[in-house]
Each structure stands twice: as C-alpha cells, then as structure tokens.
Amino acid sequence: MLVDYGGQSMAFCTTCGAQQTSDHEAFCPSCGNRHTAAAGQQPPSWGVVPPPPPPPAAPPTMMPPAMQQPPSMPPPGMSPPGLAPAGWQPPVSGSGGGKGTWLRVGGIVGLVLAISAVGIVGWRVFSPHGGAGSPEDAVENLMNAAADQDPVGVLDMVSPAEIEGMDDVYDAARERAKDEDLVDGDGVTDAVELEFSDLSFDVDELSDDIARVTLDGGRYKVSWDPAKLPDRLDFLKDESTGESESGDIADLFYDEQPSVMTVKVDGRWYVSLIGTSADYTYRSAEREADYSDYDLASPDWDLAAADVDPITGDTPEDVIANLVDAVNSGKSEQLLANLPEDLVKPLRPYVPVIDELQREGGWAEGEIGLSVSADDLDLSTEDLDDDLVKVVIESGTFTGTAFEEGYDNDTGSLAVEGDCVDVFEEDYLGDSGCASDIPIVKDLGLTDLFFVVAKVDDGYQLDPGATLVEYASTAIDGLSSDVVEKILDELRDEVEGDGDYYDY
Incomplete structure (x- = not known):
C-alpha cells in the first residue's frame, strides 16, 4: 500500500503495517507475507485476501507517554510493525501466507497453551482435592470410584487422616503387580465389572462436622468373567465360570439399611472409616441396651469440633508413657488427645458414652476399668519422610489388668525379645512364638514389632495410620518375584487341593 506523506510516497505492508524498504519488494521483510499491489496497480494473478477497511477513529484516551503513538507510526487504520491489523484473519488456503502467518498462529497457540497451563497449575494448587461438597456426594463418589476400580478415587473420598500415605502404597503395589503380570488394563482387574445406578441417600447432619448418610435406594449389576484374568492366574479360570447378577442394593443388607459416617475437613466432606465403625458399634450397643432395659448415654456430636490441646512426648519412651498414663486415668478424652487430632475427630462424640459406661459399669454390676504398664523398654528409631519416626521395640514387657467391681482381676503380660513374643496369663506361660518362624511373615520382612510416631508441635504422638502404612510398605518391599x-x-x-507352605 502506498501512502503520500507530503509528496513523498511511502509503502507499508498491508498485513503487518511494517514500512517497505523498497517499492520492488515482493515479500515483507518483517512478517514474510507477499505485498499487495498499490492503489491503481493490478494485483498479481494468484490474489491475496484484501486488507480490512480502516476502523473508525477511536476517541482520545489518556495514555502514558510510553504508550502514545510515535510520529513514525503508520497512519490510523494501520498497525504498528509486528502486530496484526484490526480485524486480521489468517489467509485462506492458497493465499500465499508465508512464515509470518505461521509465526502468528504459533504465537496464538502458545498463548492458549500458556493460559491452559496457568489454569491447570491454579487448579492443582488452589482447587480442593479429595472429598466432596456434600456428605451424600462423598458417599456416591466413593461408591462409583469403587465400581470403576479406581482405588485412588476411593482414597480421595476417605478422611485424609485415616488413609494418608495409602495412595503411595497402592501405586507401589500396582507397580509390583504389573511387573508380575498380575493386572491388565487400567483397573484392578478386567474380570470383574460393577455398576451402581439410581442411587438415593438420606442425610442426617448430626453436627456441623459430622453427618450420617444412609442408602435409601439403588441398584447394582456385577459380572465375573474369569476368561479376562491375566494368564498367570489361569488356575482360577479353570475353577470358575462367568456369572452375572443384578438387583436392589438393599437386598444385600437384609433388614438393615447400610449407612456410613462422614466428616468435614477443611470445608470438604469425606467418608470416615473410623467413624462408621464407631457408629455401628454404638448402635449395636444401643440395641443391646434397649433389650436389657439400660439407659445408654447419647453421643455429643458437637465434640467433633472441640479444640483439644494435643498430648505429646519428647521421645518415643515418653509417647508410650503418655499412653500408659491416659489408659490408667480412665479418661477417654485424655487417651484421644494422645492421637492425631483429625484421626480421632469422629470418635470424640462418644467420650461421654465411654466415660459413663466405665463409671457405672453399664451391664456390669459396678465400675469397670483397665490398668497397663510398660517396663524395661529397649527401643531403636529410624527417621522416615514427613516428620515421621519408626520405633522398633527391641525388647520390653507390657502388662495389663482388667478389673470389674465385685470380681477378681484378670492380669496378663506380653514379653518382647527381638522378633519373639511370650504371652503370660497370671502365673503361667500362655503362648510363645517368633515372627521369623512364620514363613509368610519372614518372607515379607515383617519380623520387627514397631510403631510410628509423628511430629506434632514440639513433640511426638503415636500415629496409627502411619504405622499401618509403614507395615504395608514393608510388605510390598518384601514382595520379590x-x-x-x-x-x-x-x-x-x-483352589486345587491343600496348601501347606503358607497357613492362611
């Protein structure tokens, strides 16, 4: 395009607006696109997409000097060098677009990828992971993840304090299974297919942080096809045939509607395995109390949100001593304060129930209780990741006495020496044995008796979840070919006869 500046003709690229260095240039040195003919000139026979019409003049705006148009810029309607003009579109096929077009398209793609990357990073960092927005969604998501054979999805719906570290255990177990050709596909096994449909739930929000979710209705469909098992499990193929079944989920539970307890953690709802077990235990005791005409205390659900100061120990020996003191105190609240706060959250509502049973004896004739001691301890430690410490009991004696008013006390003790344990009842040896004498235990490397403590504030607490994870990790490490x-x-x-190596 030719523009007259005070009698001097200057040419600008109609694609990017850059000034031409010569009237005889065929391609723009800035963007690489072919120049269109100047006004009054015949365009080349192959043709190009005509430049868009100049936009209407924009109203004056206040801009900082650095952003104001310099005198050397092209006139209104033209774009500064290196930028596409307003309304620019990439040339159609055959229009002769050069490297500038592809650079510009690449820039747009890069921008889209950058925006997507920022969105992904933001989602990973700022979006809540695991849990659900409501109690019923947490349960439904867990059930569907189980049906999809998605263990990670299942773990995402369980209270983090109860399964922390289990995702790594699953990953390690799956890798070992893949190495041993024991799994096919993305799920646990293609031989089983499970589907849930028409799920409905009833939610009883017991407090701001605790809710019981009861399955009101739903159907299941399950099929078993042993032909889809990996070849290494062919002995199972020969012993079973394909089967399928469907029906109402409620029919699987006879006269009782299945329910689970959920807890709110950091604004998200999770299924609590510990809370569910405690709820079933309490409701079973409640039915027994009704049968025995005993007035069982009710849980205080608001205690789930109670702010309790943790009880910690400076050393592993102190941790054990704190637990011994808590048991001997007869106060369940003190015992729970020795354990990770989020782990015992769903148990706190039952503190009044347990304390009353202990004081009054419940169905017993008087006060009941338990006293324990730990003596002559020899412990060794090993630092793990995430402020965890593995504590191996090299030797020691643990004694417990159960008492009930009006009856003789029952006392027993357990003596540990290496991987061997002697159990004493009153004054005689009850049983003894060594872990290394059990083939499966020895093969999996589970001969040490240990527990794991976690760093809390300025001390340590027993962490049952981390202890379970460490035992599972040890077993997987021992799964050699x-x-x-x-x-x-x-x-x-x-399957085919009698096994004699591992005694299950």
Missing part, C-alpha cells in the same frame, strides 16, 4: 510365586503356588493349591 520368589515370594509372589510362593503365594501364587499356595493359592493354586488352595
């Missing part, structure tokens, strides 16, 4: 083959041989013998 030889051990896997022994386990499969034993399973094969159990």
Whole structure:
C-alpha cells in the first residue's frame, strides 16, 4: 500500500503495517507475507485476501507517554510493525501466507497453551482435592470410584487422616503387580465389572462436622468373567465360570439399611472409616441396651469440633508413657488427645458414652476399668519422610489388668525379645512364638514389632495410620518375584487341593 506523506510516497505492508524498504519488494521483510499491489496497480494473478477497511477513529484516551503513538507510526487504520491489523484473519488456503502467518498462529497457540497451563497449575494448587461438597456426594463418589476400580478415587473420598500415605502404597503395589503380570488394563482387574445406578441417600447432619448418610435406594449389576484374568492366574479360570447378577442394593443388607459416617475437613466432606465403625458399634450397643432395659448415654456430636490441646512426648519412651498414663486415668478424652487430632475427630462424640459406661459399669454390676504398664523398654528409631519416626521395640514387657467391681482381676503380660513374643496369663506361660518362624511373615520382612510416631508441635504422638502404612510398605518391599510365586503356588493349591507352605 502506498501512502503520500507530503509528496513523498511511502509503502507499508498491508498485513503487518511494517514500512517497505523498497517499492520492488515482493515479500515483507518483517512478517514474510507477499505485498499487495498499490492503489491503481493490478494485483498479481494468484490474489491475496484484501486488507480490512480502516476502523473508525477511536476517541482520545489518556495514555502514558510510553504508550502514545510515535510520529513514525503508520497512519490510523494501520498497525504498528509486528502486530496484526484490526480485524486480521489468517489467509485462506492458497493465499500465499508465508512464515509470518505461521509465526502468528504459533504465537496464538502458545498463548492458549500458556493460559491452559496457568489454569491447570491454579487448579492443582488452589482447587480442593479429595472429598466432596456434600456428605451424600462423598458417599456416591466413593461408591462409583469403587465400581470403576479406581482405588485412588476411593482414597480421595476417605478422611485424609485415616488413609494418608495409602495412595503411595497402592501405586507401589500396582507397580509390583504389573511387573508380575498380575493386572491388565487400567483397573484392578478386567474380570470383574460393577455398576451402581439410581442411587438415593438420606442425610442426617448430626453436627456441623459430622453427618450420617444412609442408602435409601439403588441398584447394582456385577459380572465375573474369569476368561479376562491375566494368564498367570489361569488356575482360577479353570475353577470358575462367568456369572452375572443384578438387583436392589438393599437386598444385600437384609433388614438393615447400610449407612456410613462422614466428616468435614477443611470445608470438604469425606467418608470416615473410623467413624462408621464407631457408629455401628454404638448402635449395636444401643440395641443391646434397649433389650436389657439400660439407659445408654447419647453421643455429643458437637465434640467433633472441640479444640483439644494435643498430648505429646519428647521421645518415643515418653509417647508410650503418655499412653500408659491416659489408659490408667480412665479418661477417654485424655487417651484421644494422645492421637492425631483429625484421626480421632469422629470418635470424640462418644467420650461421654465411654466415660459413663466405665463409671457405672453399664451391664456390669459396678465400675469397670483397665490398668497397663510398660517396663524395661529397649527401643531403636529410624527417621522416615514427613516428620515421621519408626520405633522398633527391641525388647520390653507390657502388662495389663482388667478389673470389674465385685470380681477378681484378670492380669496378663506380653514379653518382647527381638522378633519373639511370650504371652503370660497370671502365673503361667500362655503362648510363645517368633515372627521369623512364620514363613509368610519372614518372607515379607515383617519380623520387627514397631510403631510410628509423628511430629506434632514440639513433640511426638503415636500415629496409627502411619504405622499401618509403614507395615504395608514393608510388605510390598518384601514382595520379590520368589515370594509372589510362593503365594501364587499356595493359592493354586488352595483352589486345587491343600496348601501347606503358607497357613492362611
């Protein structure tokens, strides 16, 4: 395009607006697109997309000097060098677009990817992970994840304090299973298919942080096709045939509607395995109390949100001593304060129930209780990740006495020496044995008796969840190919005859 500046003709690229260095240029040195003919000139026979009409003059705006248009800029309607003009569109096929077009398209793609990356990073960092927005969604998501054979999805719906670290255990277990050709596909096994439909729930919000979710209705469909098992499990293919079944979920639970307890953690709802177990235990005791005409105390659901100062120990020996003191105090609240706060949250509502049973004896004739002691302890420690410490009991004696008013006390003790344990009842030896004498325990490397403590404030607490994870991790580390083959041989013998290596 030719523009007259005071009698001097100057040419500008109609695609990017850059000034031409010569009237005879065929391609723009800035963007690489072919120049269109100047006004009055015939365009080349191959043609190009005509430039868009100049936009209407914009109203004056206040801009900082650095953003104001310099005198050397093209006139209104033209774009500064390196920027596409207003209304620009990429040339159609055959229009002769050069490297500038592809650079510009690449820039747009790069911008889209950058925006997407920022969105993904923001979602990973700021969006809540795990849990659900409501109690019923947490339960439904867990059920569907189980049906989809998505263990990570299941773990995402369980209270984090109860399963922290189990995702790593699952990943390690799955990798070992893949190495041993024991799994196919993305799920746990293609041989089982499970589907839930028409799910409905009844929610009883017991407090701001605790809710019981009861399954009101729903259907299931499950199928078993042993032909889809991995070849290494062929002994199962020969012993079973394909089956399928469907029906109402309620029919699987006879006269009782299934329910689970959920807890709110950091604004998200999760299924609590500990809370569900406690709820079933309490409701079973409630039915027994009704039968025995005993007035059982009710849980105080608001205690789930109670702010309790943790009880910690400076050393592993102190942790054990604190637990001993808590048991001997007879105060369940003190015992719970020795354990991770989020873990025992769903148990706190039952503190009044337990304390009353202990004081009054419940169905017993008088006060009941338990006293314990830990003596001659020899402990060794190993630092783990995430402020965790593994504590191995090299030796020690643990004694417990159960008492009930009006009856003789029952006393027993357990003596640990290495991987061997002697159990005493009153004045005689009740039982004894060594972990290394049990083939499966020895093969999996589970011969140490240990627990795991977690860093809390300026001290340590027993962490039952981390202890379970460490035992599971140890077992997976012990799953060598030889051990896997022994386990499969034993399973094969159990299916086809009698196994004698591992005693299940």
